Amino acid sequence: MRLWYNPASPFARKVRIVARETGLAEGIDEVNTVVSPVKPNAELARENPLIKIPTLAVPGEGTLYDSAVICEYLDSLHPGAPLFPGAGAERWRALRLQALGDGILDAAVLMRYEGVVRPEALRWGDWISGQLEKIRGGLSALDRECAGWGDRFAIGQITAACVLGYLDFRFAEQDWRAPHPALAQWYAGVAQRPSMKATLPQ
Ligand SMILES: N[C@@H](CCC(=O)N[C@@H](CS)C(=O)NCC(=O)O)C(=O)O
Incomplete structure (x- = not known):
């Protein structure tokens, strides 16, 4: 999996914390990316039409955004205690x-x-x-x-x-x-x- 993030972004930090809390971080390639609402990042725009981070590319499944969706997706991949209660x-x-x-x-x-x-x-x-x-x-x-x-x-x-x-x-x-x-x-x-x-x- 590939995660577009920036170390200053609090939304991307949510995802990076979830990746570490769930033991999934090693399977995620974190790509440090600069974003600005007035200078669209062309590479990111190809993955996410909103041109925002965090964005997660999942091989075979496509691209996920925003942070809430990515965090819940990662939470579905590990066997430990869930970070999103089920019901x-x-x-x-x-x-x-x-x-x-x-x-x-x-x-x-x-x-x-x-x-x-x-x-x-x-x-x-x-x-x-x-x-x-x-x-x-x-x-x-x-x-x-x-x-x-x-x-x-x-x-x-x-x-x-x-x-x-x-x-x-x-x-x-x-x-x-x-x-x-x-x-x-x-x-x-x-x-x-x-x-x-x-x-x-x-
Ligand atoms: N609702 C989104 C918000 C993401 C967001 O606002 N990310 C900022 C960086 S902290 C961004 O990509 N800004 C670029 C822009 O607004 O064009 C989420 O939860 O992921």
């Missing part, structure tokens, strides 16, 4: 938590593009505040919920960990820890996992 309330809770994390990441990545891609004269303060509101609300929800996670590190927790790693990487000045002590404590623990250490954003 019932636990599954919906896990998928909703993943969606919460993905939504925070969408807002954070859009904020990042606003700061580094959009020409300064075209930036719009209200739009940036709207994205920040989603990040703040999402972090508060994670902070309220994390006490109930125990030592689970399934798809929802993996996504939450990628959110916090990305905020440290791109928005360190926002100091998400101070207003979210429970989340900070949870993150200090999971950040020690080998899968997290091996995929630190760069």
